[in-house]
Amino acid sequence: MRLRLGVIGADDSLAIIESAVQEFPEIECLPIVYWREEDIPDLLLPHLDEVDMWLFSGQVPHAMASQTGKIQVPTAYVPHIGASLYRTLLHLSHQLGIRVDEVSFDTFTAEELGHFLQEAGIAEGFRWLKHYEGAILASELADFHEKLWQEGKTKAAVTCLRTAEQELLRRGVPVHRVVPTKAGVLSVIHMLLRTHEMLHFKDTQIAVQMMEIDPFRELAGGNFSTDEWQNAEIKTMEKLLRYAKYLQGSLKTAGPGRYVIFTTRGKVQEVTSDYATIPDLEELFGIRPDLVTCGIGIGKTAYEAEIHGGTALLHAKERGAGNWMVFLDDKSVLGPLGREEQIAYRYDSEKLQELSQLTSLSVMTLSKLESILKKRGKQEINAHELASHMQILPRSARRILIELESKGIAQVVGEESPNPRGRPRKVYRISL
Template sequence: MKLRLGVLGADDSLEIIRSVVQEFGEIECLPIVYWSEEEIFDLLEPHIGEADMWLFSGQVPYAMVKEWGRIHAPMAYVPHIGASLYRTLLYLSHEAGMRVNELSFDTFSPEELARFLEEAGIVHTHLWLKHYDGAIHFRELADYHERLWRDGRTKGAVTCLRTAQLELRRRGVPVYRVLPTRTGVHSVISMLLRTREMLQFKDTQITVQMMEIDSFQGLASGAFSTDELHNLEIKTTEKLLRYAKQLQGSLKTAGPGRYVIFTTRGMLRDVTANYTSVPNLEELFGIRGELVTCGIGVGKTAYEAEIHAGTALLHAKERGPGTWMVYFDDKRIVGPLGRQEQITYSAASGQLQEISRQTSLSVQTLSKLHSILKKRGTSEISAHELAMYLQIMPRSARRILMELEAKGFAQVIGEESPHPRGRPRKVYRIHL
């Protein structure tokens, strides 16, 4: 089945992107061109559900749509740094004879632009740069570039935004557009295809739904016999079997009033509207929703998924009958499903969350470090060893350890020399 890729961009960028998409036989392209940012939402509205993924020609339309929040499919945009900027500067140097310090730039962060020029061997003393996070109005960019040009500080503007380019042309300002390269577009599309493969794999993950149904509440008021209770259990089981069949899963009982359904992540995602709502069990299967308390667990194995489902059920019971909670394989707990107050929080220990607040390290990184130390059976580790376990660069591992040391959660206890002429490696003792 082909990947339906929605592509929204300015006319010149869209032409480049479409030509690259044609090289991928497994992709069906849905192109949408825009001439002003104000029309983006109206253009997208009729096509929200038509694409499996979305690709935007730049940062501004991507940021606007992300903040809009109507599209839930994976999204990406084509960056303008790297070869795209090289091409523009080469043209300006060769054809217009302009130097970097005679130009004004926008979009790029100061760090990435400085790093780009350093790698290109371009020496500069000062750069005119309008950096912004997310979206920006094209007139704000045009005003910035025009003011510098009219004051005689620059000889031209370099912009990543098509609408800003058209506005600057209208004002008579020399302007040069940074367009995406075919190589850059190819790289992003390849990344989207890998993302699709990952999502397809995740859809097949084992997912367990653990449910508690209060059979006593299902009985009529007054006296009742054990036979009536048993008959009610049988009827409930029959109804849940139909529900499990819809999920293409299997049902097993786990004690009086408790049932477990084994299915896949994709199936439960569909019936819960991407884990945001509770299916109407009463309308579909005759099971009163307020009697069902449910925990959903996602895991790398059936055992892990079942453990997570049990934990999710405990969280659901804390919030009362009829509550549904989800425990994902990345330790996120989400819920209650179907309620406005739905929240997402981490199942990591409170101690790691506190350390994360005091440092620049995420709970996920700290959890990995904690697991590594537990597996090694020691609290001591070097940056080289940490890098091997985390599959990261040694300098990144050193930054993690130095951050912990700076905040008092690690200390250097010695050094080791792996090679006679090698640089000694610091050994840290971690206190998590």
């Protein structure tokens, strides 16, 4: 089970990371050096399909890569706190005689830097720090450090960014770079290997696709013989056997028009694009998607996966023929696959169980509502919007909102008019 690891870093950091990776024969390394942070997306994109994970030499290259939105595998970066920072401060103090309060820092949070100095037994605290989230321009960091140095407030700058170090050197500012230590890199690599092992285990988890198919809708009219019925079912079985082989799984019948395919989680995630779409059954196997309702169950055992598959099928049937839902081993439900209104909700939330006891609404309904609000990015919604997301009638959605309002969980905050002659729609703000 080899790990294909992509490593992106500045020249000096990359050398340290590569030396650490060499100690792991199970890792195949793809090293990529960058000289400017803005080049990282172009360096990264051609290799997206070549690695299982990405390791970055620091926070900024990691943030630059994440902003592309193209990475679909686990990522990590090497932290600059701990031994990396201690080595730099030791050099400043013992070899140059510069105190911590005479130095400007960047990258770290005030909390982690203060905690580190306290643990290191350094009495004087820091005075100058520029913390940032995500990516930042090297020139912005250089401006921060240079201004303090020119004003005589500092004697040196400590930066975590290679390009900021180069810019400060160009400006004549005394600068010291915090580079990763081999021990720090080894710690991150061990974490990545554990993650890789866990993901491999997840990929081999059992998955069950429980499908209901109505092959008789394809028969012309309402007058057909039992032979035609049987031929339609045989043809469906032949198509599903090819689909099961494609999934590297096995097929069994579970009653008239109901079929069960046993396969693995990894294969299901592959054919559904990580639970986002429905497999192209018609193009590949000649099965009309509108005739298929499917529930996918993931479990630690075949029994658990089958139970989850049945539950997922019930959720799919609630939304009508042609819908696919997924029930994962963490008790969360996803779906419908391939639809814009796709949501995810859970069964095991203690908070929602308490709200369910307070209201007449089920945990499932409340969980769906919570997921819809999270997906919309706001707490306000009207009955028609709720009905559209939940695939229920507007009057049913109104009953849900009125029930929440009666218990103080929702309040009317305004009205909307869909058109000049239509009835205004109440807008509710919900606080779960």
